[in-house]
Amino acid sequence: MKRVKRKGKNVVLSLILLVLGFMISYSYQFTKNETKGGGSDQQWKQEYRYRQMLIDQEERNRKLQRELFAKQEKVRKTEEGLAKKEQDLAKIVDDVKKYRMYTGKVGVKGKGIEVTLSDASYIPSEENVNHYIVHEGHVFKVINELLVSGASAIEINGQRISKNSYIMCNGPVITVDGNQFPAPFVISATGDPDVLDTALNLAGGVKDQLVKDNIVVKMAKKSEIVMTPLINAREQQTFSK
CATH class of the missing domain: 3.30.70.1880 (Protein of unknown function DUF881)
Known part of the structure; x- marks a missing residue:
């Protein structure tokens, strides 16, 4: 009789320990998933911030490129104007030389x-x-x-x-x-x-x-x-x- 009682107690204890182990395992897994999910969200936010920074930088680069092209065009026109003035001046000098020869x-x-x-x-x-x-x-x-x-x-x-x-x-x-x-x-x-x-x-x-x-x-x-x-x-x- 005592043996049956002891055996019954062992079964109950084993059942309690099994439930407790299951609860501990579930709690650990849940905590792990929560932690993992929170890390992914943080990583996603960081990637999004970097992506946004990259987009902003590319937009600034495009703006600077447009400004550079505009300034280069302005410089090109200025150089063309100076070249034309030099040509006109050279022509005037040649004309003066010719007139001096003629006179x-x-x-x-x-x-x-x-x-x-x-x-x-x-x-x-x-x-x-x-x-x-x-x-x-x-x-x-x-x-x-x-x-x-x-x-x-x-x-x-x-x-x-x-x-x-x-x-x-x-x-x-x-x-x-x-x-x-x-x-x-x-x-x-x-x-x-x-x-x-x-x-x-x-x-x-x-x-x-x-x-x-x-x-x-x-x-x-x-x-x-x-x-x-x-x-x-x-x-x-x-x-x-």
Whole structure:
């Protein structure tokens, strides 16, 4: 009897211990799940915060990129404007140089052509001598053709001419800006030798007209022609002193 009682007590005790173990195990598992769930929520919040920070940073980067592109475009336009100004300035400088050459204010050196006009070597006794000598009209024909063909500077017998120059014929001599020169008259011009030579030698052009007027014409292309600056009358007097 005592043995049965003791056995019954052991069963009850075992049942109690089993229930208690189950409760402890359930409580542990529940606590573990709660802790784990709380960690996941915290991690998710942290990831969300980092993701939001990354989005904000990317937006700032895009904004800065747009500002950078705008400034680069502004710099590009400014550089284009400066380049255009430099081109305009360079063109002005080139124009000034050309104008100075045309007016004879600066010395000139370059390729060109040399045209020599001489009186006829033979004049029939019954003919008028004026029909066989070089006149200012002949010189003007050559000069005008050279200018039209792109000559940058012209001189006659070493005398630079400008837009204000005057040429007069006085018998066998020609006066250029107050200076007299006898024949032959050597007209030198700087420019493209081939272009100038072709212009003067056109059929029915200047050379043919001069030859028809009994003028002896010689032409020579030059690899280098040097011209000194033009000195006006007042400067010439000062220079002479």
